[in-house]
């Protein structure tokens with residue numbers, strides 16, 4: 475059976491499962507398929523095991539009573555569930571946010587607004603010459619990105635692949651594993667300041683002196699050799715720049731002398747799906763308040779928690795107790811917490827209500843959106859009735 479792996483935003487569509495063995499997946503993907511039955515969540519209310527219906531009813535009661543509820547997570551579930559969660563947040567007049575508010579949401583938003591030219595990974599495989607990985611280490615975070623879509627494969631107009639038809643650039647603050655691959659037809663730029671490199675690219679286009687003029691000049695010369703180049707931007711880029719407008723300006727400037735596209739790189743399987751679904755509905759990609767009718771830093775889930783602005787949290791498919799700093803996640807103890815998750819996560823262990831769900835992509839089908847915006851339809855290995863769509867639909871109807 476050929477499957478799509480929901481493990482990261484590559485959404486690899488060539489996972490092959492035969493006699494219980496998983497083929498083509500990276501180590502993370504293989505674990506997802508091989509160990510999906512481990513550490514499963516059980517329905518709970520106030521620490522006591524209950525049936526799923528009781529847990530759902532209790533969740534509805536909590537949300538109905540809440541004055542300031544927030545919904546958070548959703549990056550590992552399908553678009554159909556994300557859509558329902560947004561409708562629930564609207565019905566509650568509450569807040570909704572996902573991990574992208576401290577991940578790459580801002581870059582996805584720039585792409586959705588058409589502020590940066592973008593393309594698809596399939597086009598990259600067939601056409602791209604210069605590949606810039608900026609502030610991301612796909613060797614770890616997107617293990618098959620380079621082998622399936624970018625550097626290694628032979629494409630229609632790049633038949634010799636990385637041997638001669640690609641030019642790899644890695645920009646990072648340290649020599650990452652990906653940077654170590656930058657040998658032949660390649661350049662590694664170790665930056666102290668991403669802003670200075672951005673500035674250097676812009677100045678070189680204008681023929682001016684700059685700190686990284688030599689490096690930027692060499693890359694622009696390579697970019698001019700082809701009509702298709704791409705920059706992949708990761709978390710290091712986001713946190714290395716105080717102002718992403720600079721980066722957008724740089725991409726525009728590069729396009730005065732060469733053809734350069736941008737694709738955000740490195741996030742959860744369906745983060746972009748959440749960003750697109752919310753954007754279509756309200757014009758923002760994350761940290762949205764239905765009460766205020768706008769998005770803002772103050773509506774990021776971490777800020778709401780830190781500033782004790784919420785009294786109930788519905789957390790779907792993410793584990794803030796594990797992933798957020800302790801001084802933030804510990805505030806969950808002060809609010810009524812409902813967790814919808816296939817796993818008995820750390821957050822599920824402290825939640826008032828736990829609703830066990832199916833694993834999206836393995837036990838439930840639906841739509842996910844790849845990092846480049848391509849929509850894919852996931853077919854489950856086995857279908858479970860109690861999945862995120864079912865649970866969120868019940869909650870929506872019960873409010």
Ligand code: SF4
Nearest residue numbers: 479481482486500503
């Ligand atoms: S690269 Fe991502 S989508 Fe592909 S197999 Fe690995 S975890 Fe799954």
